[in-house]
Amino acid sequence: MSMRSGLAAASLVFLLAVSPAAAQKAKGTLRIAFTDPISSALLHDDPKPETGLTSAAVFDTLLCFDRTNGELKPMLATSWTHVGERIIEMKLREDVKFHDGSPFDADDAVYTLNWLVDPRNNIRFGGNFDWLQKAEKVDRYTIRIIEKFPSPLALLRLSTGAPMLPSDKHSGFGESGDFGRKSPIGTGGYRVEFIDSTRGIMLVRNPDYPQGGACTPKPSIERVHLIPIPDAQTQIAQLMTDGVDLIRITTRDQAEMLGSNPAFSVTASQAITFHYMAMDAIGRSGNAALQKFDVRKALVQALDRQRLAASVVPGGDAVRPVDSFCFPIQRGCSFTNKPYPYDVAAAKKLLVDAGYPNGFDVEINATPGSYDLGEAIAGELRRVGVRATVARLTFGAYRQRQREGKQQILVGQWTNGGFPDVSGTADFFFNNGDRDYWRDPEINTFAHEALSTVDEVIRRRLYARIFDRANAQAYVLPISTKPDVFVHTRDLEIATGSLNVFGSELSLMRWK
Incomplete structure (x- = not known):
């Protein structure tokens, strides 16, 4: 654990230890902290x-x-x-x-x-x-x-x-x-x-x-x-002192520490958001190693997605590895293959065969909400000799680096804007623009054809080709679900499964 994480955890333990029981309040106003x-x-x-x-x-x-x-x-x-x-x-x-x-x-x-x-x-x-x-x-x-x-x-x-x-x-x-x-x-x-x-x-x-x-x-x-309330620690303090009733959190430590307090409940709502790792396959960032298929495959096989999901991502049972870029509730969702399996020995051999027996240097850009996952992935990659460092970026800095071609590996999360169709996902990753670090002509053709027909059977077949090829070429690795996690007073109940980009809707919340 980093010193910063340790201090944050210590602060949370202190709050949990000294805060009084939540005061009984009139159930007229629900108070939600906005970051x-x-x-x-x-x-x-x-x-x-x-x-x-x-x-x-x-x-x-x-x-x-x-x-x-x-x-x-x-x-x-x-x-x-x-x-x-x-x-x-x-x-x-x-x-x-x-x-x-x-x-x-x-x-x-x-x-x-x-x-x-x-x-x-x-x-x-x-x-x-x-x-x-x-x-x-x-x-x-x-x-x-x-x-x-x-x-x-x-x-x-x-x-x-x-x-x-x-x-x-x-x-x-x-x-x-x-x-x-x-x-x-x-x-x-x-x-x-x-x-x-x-x-x-x-x-x-x-x-x-x-x-x-x-x-x-x-x-x-x-x-x-x-x-x-922009500051996360201030949100937690307000929750502990009956200043707010609900906060939205991003780290596993916060969920576990606050969830241990009998005054609070933790609700994890999973919809269509997922964590992923994207690699520059065409050399825009100048890292030649990632242009080699064997290297990208090696990095995929170096990662134990089950362990990463279980140990880093908050959300309890709602967290699980995912094998593709979409969920059944989304129209057009289809795929027939899966990411290459976790196999450290195979990953090391692939690196040797690709000409990197001693590994290579790589930088991981991590976006807000994925910082801890980025650090965990860097640790997994170092086990196979890849010297990975992590840049914790704001969304603004991430987008600027992306436009400038300075994205070697990106660890982030994709919400699809809550839109229940996979067209947005295909466009986000493979639009042949600034975000596209693959420029795969086959994928671009399939995506264009999928938007040119209203036949859902044809659309599903085309999107399966897109997502299957992305997995086969190790362009982007889907890692795990990314539930929205709320800590709230026990007298509040939240129905799960909302596609709203906040992770829930006010119409799905009620006092018990």
């Missing part, structure tokens, strides 16, 4: 996990993706059908109101969808709607969505990335970002009472929520206070 303060309640303005939790509580989408069975369910739309090769007609609910009391109707849905694709708005991740040409109003509660081309992702995008906005209120802001920062009004299960950079965000349960159901439950907690 990264958010400037807007709308995900498009400030995309990150904290905004993902808030946006899903305040705004609704036309459709709902049911995390329990992978089906699309009604939300603000009651039905949808293709009335042409590129035309989707939707009927909308007639009983939904925005938080200010104004009715939701076709004007709002058409405005929101056309705002998303207006190039003047320069929306982050606007490319997710490159299939959308425009939306049109048929009558007050009917719209038509016109596609540029048939897309296998259209309905899924409408279930995850298109929160409906009040047309008259949102369009009234000169800067569209001011809506989410100053006056966010949605139709969701919670309305915003205040949003402030210092005080955080106070959400109040929306009592008029007829669209709530099995797919998106009606919230039960009356008030939720989202409190900005």
Whole structure:
């Protein structure tokens, strides 16, 4: 254990030893610590996990993706059908109101969808709607969505990335970002009472929520206070002294130490996030050794993924090794092979055969949430003679190094933005851009073909070819699941399995 980790652990033990029993509190307000303060309640303005939790509580989408069975369910739309090769007609609910009391109707849905694709708005991740040409109003509660081309992702995008906005209120802001920062009004299960950079965000349960159901439950907690507390040790201190009810943690030590306190429970929710190790196979970083297949295979076989997952990654039984880049709940997920098995002797022989009997030097870039895993992997690689060092990078520094071609090995985690289709994963790793350290023409061809068909059987076959080739060539090693881990007071219950990038949703939390 490093000195820094040891001091942190000692601080936690001290807190656990001296803190009083949690005071009995009125079950009116749930207090959640936010590591990264958010400037807007709308995900498009400030995309990150904290905004993902808030946006899903305040705004609704036309459709709902049911995390329990992978089906699309009604939300603000009651039905949808293709009335042409590129035309989707939707009927909308007639009983939904925005938080200010104004009715939701076709004007709002058409405005929101056309705002998303207006190039003047320069929306982050606007490319997710490159299939959308425009939306049109048929009558007050009917719209038509016109596609540029048939897309296998259209309905899924409408279930995850298109929160409906009040047309008259949102369009009234000169800067569209001011809506989410100053006056966010949605139709969701919670309305915003205040949003402030210092005080955080106070959400109040929306009592008029007829669209709530099995797919998106009606919230039960009356008030939720989202409190900005960037420092992890301060979050823990606030939890111990009854200042907050829930924190989100990233290290196994924190989970085990806090979980030993009878006042708290630990909930691990696994969805589609996984840890991985990516290697530069084309020499962009200047490390010639990694260009050799035998070397990359050796590094894969040097790692005991079962031991790494069990000893480093927090989450208890939710942590397990994974063999590919996707999960069954995701559309398009398919694979037929697995990573090369753990075999230290085979790894050493491969290094000798590749011309590195004495090993070589390599740098591992580790992103936030994967620092401990990066250190553990470096230790495993040193056992076979590879002299690995670890650079603990912020997300900003990691992205800069990646763009500059300074990524020899990357240890990180991939959430797919909570999107229930594998297209995002294929694009993240193999998009032939700055993130692509493989530039494999076969993979690029398969990925293009997979986005050009709506036939799910064909899509699964193509994505299996992508993920099988990535495993066979030892480009990227899937290591383990990466559950989101929450420590909270024992009187709070959290349902697991949410695809939200925060790891849960307020509608899935309740007082016992």
